[in-house]
Amino acid sequence: MTRRDLTPPQTVGPFFHGGLLPEAMNVLVTGETAGERIRIEGCVYDGDGAPVSDALVEIWQANAAGRYRHPADRRSAPLDPAFTGFGRAGTDERGFYWLETIKPGRVPFDATRTQAPHLNVFVFARGLLDHLRTRLYFDDERTNTDDPVLRVVPQPRRPTLLAKHQTAGGRVIYRYDVVLQGDGETVFFTL
Amino acid sequence: MDGPGRDPSTFPPYLYEAYRATTRRAPKQPLIPLPHTLSEITGPGPALSGALHQTVQGAASAEDSDLTTNMGTGTEAMGERIIVTGRVLDEGGTPLPNTLIEIWQANAAGRYRHRVDQHHAPLDPNFLGYGRCLTTKDGAYRLVTIRPGAYPWQNHPNAWRPAHIHFSLFGSSWVSRLVTQMYFPGDPLQPLDPIFNSVPAAARARLIAQYAHDVTQDGYALGFRFDIVLHGPNATPFEPYETAQRATR
Numbered sequence: 001m002t003r004r005d006l007t008p009p010q011t012v013g014p015f016f017h018g019g020l021l022p023e024a025m026n027v028l029v030t031g032e033t034a035g036e037r038i039r040i041e042g043c044v045y046d047g048d049g050a051p052v053s054d055a056l057v058e059i060w061q062a063n064a065a066g067r068y069r070h071p072a073d074r075r076s077a078p079l080d081p082a083f084t085g086f087g088r089a090g091t092d093e094r095g096f097y098w099l100e101t102i103k104p105g106r107v108p109f110d111a112t113r114t115q116a117p118h119l120n121v122f123v124f125a126r127g128l129l130d131h132l133r134t135r136l137y138f139d140d141e142r143t144n145t146d147d148p149v150l151r152v153v154p155q156p157r158r159p160t161l162l163a164k165h166q167t168a169g170g171r172v173i174y175r176y177d178v179v180l181q182g183d184g185e186t187v188f189f190t191l
Numbered sequence: 192m193d194g195p196g197r198d199p200s201t202f203p204p205y206l207y208e209a210y211r212a213t214t215r216r217a218p219k220q221p222l223i224p225l226p227h228t229l230s231e232i233t234g235p236g237p238a239l240s241g242a243l244h245q246t247v248q249g250a251a252s253a254e255d256s257d258l259t260t261n262m263g264t265g266t267e268a269m270g271e272r273i274i275v276t277g278r279v280l281d282e283g284g285t286p287l288p289n290t291l292i293e294i295w296q297a298n299a300a301g302r303y304r305h306r307v308d309q310h311h312a313p314l315d316p317n318f319l320g321y322g323r324c325l326t327t328k329d330g331a332y333r334l335v336t337i338r339p340g341a342y343p344w345q346n347h348p349n350a351w352r353p354a355h356i357h358f359s360l361f362g363s364s365w366v367s368r369l370v371t372q373m374y375f376p377g378d379p380l381q382p383l384d385p386i387f388n389s390v391p392a393a394a395r396a397r398l399i400a401q402y403a404h405d406v407t408q409d410g411y412a413l414g415f416r417f418d419i420v421l422h423g424p425n426a427t428p429f430e431p432y433e434t435a436q437r438a439t440r
Contacts, residue, residue, distance in 0.1 A: 002284050004420040006201050007397050008390045010372040011210075013357065015303040019295025019321040020359060047215040054307075060235050060365055070233035072364070072424075084242075086235030107229050120230050120365055127212025129203040129389050131370060133225070153223060180216045188218050189225040190196025191366040191422075 012124040014054045026089040028101040032082035035064025035102030039173045043095040047181030051095025055125040066105025109148045116147035132188045140165045160186045209385035232424040236361030240289045256324035258336035268318035270299025270337030272412040278330045281423040286330025293359040295321035301340030353380035362421040
């Protein structure tokens with residue numbers, strides 16, 4: 001097989017809604033989904049602190065038992081027939097997005113270590129020539145201290161990856177803002 | 192700022208000042224390399240393709256690969272009919288079967304069906320402007336659409352986007368995710384376009400489809416070929432990760 005050069009990315013632009021959100025994809029759960037119901041919400045901001053009204057947030061996560069619906073996850077933790085683990089939400093004019101999902105279980109980091117519960121997050125927008133790759137952790141999760149990924153993030157920047165636990169009307173909400181640039185800039189990764 | 196994992200000979204920088212919107216949206220802090228754990232080597236691609244495959248078998252129209260008719264009005268979209276085909280591969284050249292491709296584009300007059308598109312070009316009542324398909328077992332896909340028009344934008348005086356089709360792919364893992372744009376050969380607007388130019392010069396040709404006379408269908412449509420190569424998960428050695436990270440700080 002010949003080695004192939006990667007196709008370069010290009011911005012999603014401002015007109016992606018028909019192509020990527022022909023229907024809403026921000027509710028990942030049904031009545032049958034197992035696990036603790038949570039709502040993720042927040043705003044996407046630019047370097048001036050202005051809301052980004054044309055961003056798209058994508059998430060990928062394990063189910064409540066810590067199993068990914070994917071052939072590469074061959075562990076024995078059960079799959080949930082009522083949960084895929086993928087969600088997508090566009091931002092509105094306030095830069096606001098929300099998703100309804102369940103808190104994921106823990107997944108392995110390597111042969112000996114386990115990761116704290118997290119969502120894998122992508123951010124797309126006009127003005128982003130490639131999508132941004134980040135993670136969402138839960139600020140009330142005590143296993144965060146041992147998470148091998150969080151531990152390599154410089155301590156002052158770690159809070160940008162922690163969604164803040166709140167409750168409203170008996171519902172659990174995790175607030176997760178994304179700051180593309182400047183003060184409080186979210187930690188972004190390369191994969 | 193960019194870091195390892197985004198090869199500077201392929202990837203556009205996040206900050207590219209000629210494309211003005213990048214100046215307030217590009218991150219300024221260094222990106223942190225992430226090892227490919229189970230979170231990165233899995234991804235929604237297989238599950239989404241599986242769901243779409245089931246829908247396709249249930250209703251032939253669900254694989255939405257003909258944009259000349261998918262508005263469902265019974266009348267064809269206006270414009271130069273084209274066939275876009277190609278293969279989706281990984282870096283090793285292995286074809287990726289059953290991979291979801293989502294596309295969207297302007298109509299023949301250069302207008303998107305989108306509420307924020309203010310270009311005073313006509314909407315085509317018979318053109319929706321988006322669709323999707325799955326690759327076959329050989330990694331091949333085929334779309335029928337119309338050639339999109341160029342359109343003006345506000346980036347700089349007399350700025351025009353070259354004709355392009357937006358492509359979104361998941362591939363087999365989270366690291367494979369790609370959103371890009373396909374351009375057409377011989378378009379004089381490409382060297383003037385900062386979005387196209389943001390890609391390193393040697394890699395720009397990978398975004399341009401080739402005219403393919405063997406794909407062109409007599410009496411029906413012009414053919415273009417556009418292959419797409421997705422990043423695959425590494426066999427990353429996990430153990431040195433934290434040590435390596437500390438060493439670089």
